[in-house]
Every structure is written in structure tokens, then in C-alpha cells.
Amino acid sequence: MRRRRLIAAALLLLAACSRRPDVPILTYHSISDAPDGFTVSESEFTSHLDALQRAGFHTVTFHEWLAHEDRGTPLPAKPIVLTFDDGFEDAYSTVLPALRARGMRGTFFVVTSLVARDPAHRVARGEDGAQRRYLVWPEVRALAAAGMEIGSHGEHHLRMADLDRAQVLGELTRSKQTLDGVLGISTEVLAYPYNSVRRWIVPLARESGYRAAVAGMAHGNADRFTLYRMGVYRGTTADQVLAQLR
Ligand SMILES: [Zn+2]
Numbered sequence: 001m002r003r004r005r006l007i008a009a010a011l012l013l014l015a016a017c018s019r020r021p022d023v024p025i026l027t028y029h030s031i032s033d034a035p036d037g038f039t040v041s042e043s044e045f046t047s048h049l050d051a052l053q054r055a056g057f058h059t060v061t062f063h064e065w066l067a068h069e070d071r072g073t074p075l076p077a078k079p080i081v082l083t084f085d086d087g088f089e090d091a092y093s094t095v096l097p098a099l100r101a102r103g104m105r106g107t108f109f110v111v112t113s114l115v116a117r118d119p120a121h122r123v124a125r126g127e128d129g130a131q132r133r134y135l136v137w138p139e140v141r142a143l144a145a146a147g148m149e150i151g152s153h154g155e156h157h158l159r160m161a162d163l164d165r166a167q168v169l170g171e172l173t174r175s176k177q178t179l180d181g182v183l184g185i186s187t188e189v190l191a192y193p194y195n196s197v198r199r200w201i202v203p204l205a206r207e208s209g210y211r212a213a214v215a216g217m218a219h220g221n222a223d224r225f226t227l228y229r230m231g232v233y234r235g236t237t238a239d240q241v242l243a244q245l246r
Pocket residue numbers: 085086153157193194
């Protein structure tokens with residue numbers, strides 16, 4: 001009896017040890033000179049990328065991470081996922097060249113209702129000084145063609161905890177259908193707007209056909225639909241980014 005309990009304890013320990021490798025996920029928003037705290041300047045951003053490379057990190061996509069989880073496909077040493085929320089124009093104009101120059105990849109979470117069909121119809125919001133301009137579909141396609149991963153950030157960037165079940169399902173399925181249609185692949189990953197997720201929302205994300213979803217700080221890595229991310233904000237130094245990863 002005692003021996004059986006010991007074996008059970010050993011198995012539990014083994015299960016705990018063999019859980020997913022701890023692949024850190026960083027969250028960026030806009031990379032530009034806008035003055036708000038969520039925006040990181042281009043020079044700060046490239047200093048982060050260079051520091052990550054010097055420290056031996058290798059960027060991977062959620063697609064690669066899922067292949068590793070499900071089929072044991074190897075990941076490079078010190079894997080890390082870089083994510084970019086909201087689908088700002090600078091994802092294409094600034095982030096893409098910076099990543100490509102370093103052979104790095106990122107995952108871009110777009111809000112499908114804010115993506116216009118061409119630059120003449122580009123969506124811009126906010127006051128003159130702090131105006132936000134969003135991606136257009138040819139740029140989203142170009143990001144995907146360059147090996148970047150595109151995920152859903154909902155159709156309208158709504159706080160899902162405030163919606164009812166049917167509204168959440170609508171946000172999740174319509175944004176996925178739009179992305180699937182434009183990109184010709186099945187969209188695998190979701191970022192809950194405002195990192196807002198509740199227990200009842202998780203099965204809806206799964207039912208909508210996603211394979212993983214990212215949340216914020218509060219939820220931990222309990223399962224692949226509430227993956228923990230670390231936010232990077234204006235003024236965060238490269239050393240602070242590396243310290244977060246230790
Ligand atoms: Zn957002």
C-alpha cells in the first residue's frame with residue numbers, strides 16, 4: 001500500500017516535470033513614438049531584439065510550439081514567442097523589417113473589423129497627436145507571407161467578460177472566419193482583448209476552432225487557452241526584459 005502510494009507520488013512528480021516547457025511569451029502593442037505607456041519606441045524595441053539574440057533566445061510561433069507539445073517536434077534552444085496586439089500599421093512598417101533583419105518571427109493579433117481593404121480606406125482612430133492607424137489586408141497578407149503568424153484579437157476588440165455567450169461566440173468565430181478566408185489557413189491562436197477571460201469563455205475559444213489562446217498575468221499557464229504573457233511597456237530597458245525572463 002505504502003509502495004503504491006510512493007509510486008503514485010513519483011508518477012505525479014514525473015507528470016509535473018514533463019509539463020510544457022516554459023516558453024516565455026512577450027506582449028508588445030504599437031512600436032512608434034506615440035507617447036502612451038503601451039507604445040514602445042523603435043530604438044527601445046530593436047535594443048530588446050538585439051539583447052534577446054545576444055542572450056541566445058530564438059523566436060518561435062505558437063504553431064511551432066503546438067507542434068512541439070503535440071508531436072514532440074523539436075524547438076530551438078531558449079525559445080520565446082513575441083506577440084504584437086491590436087494590428088497597428090507599424091506592425092508592417094516597423095516591426096516586420098526589424099524582425100526580418102534579425103531572422104526573427106512574431107505573432108500578430110489583429111482586430112478584424114479594424115483592418116481595411118486597402119491604404120485608401122485605412123482605419124485611424126484617436127486625436128491628431130495620438131492617432132492610431134491600423135493595418136490593411138494587403139499588409140496582413142504580407143506579414144503572413146514573410147513567415148509571421150497571424151492570430152485573432154476578436155472582431156471588435158470587446159471585453160469578453162462583459163459579453164454573453166452568443167456574443168463571445170460571434171466575436172471568436174467571425175474573426176476566425178475572416179482571417180481564415182483572407183489567409184487561406186486555419187487561424188490557430190487567439191488573444192483575448194484586454195486579456196479579459198473567464199472560466200466559461202475558455203471552452204468557447206476551443207469550440208470556435210482555435211488551438212491556443214493567450215491571456216495576461218492573472219491566469220497562469222493552467223492550460224493552453226490561458227497562456228501567460230509578460231507585457232513590455234514604454235521605457236522598459238533591454239536589461240529589464242532579460243530580467244523578466246530569468
Ligand atoms: Zn488589444
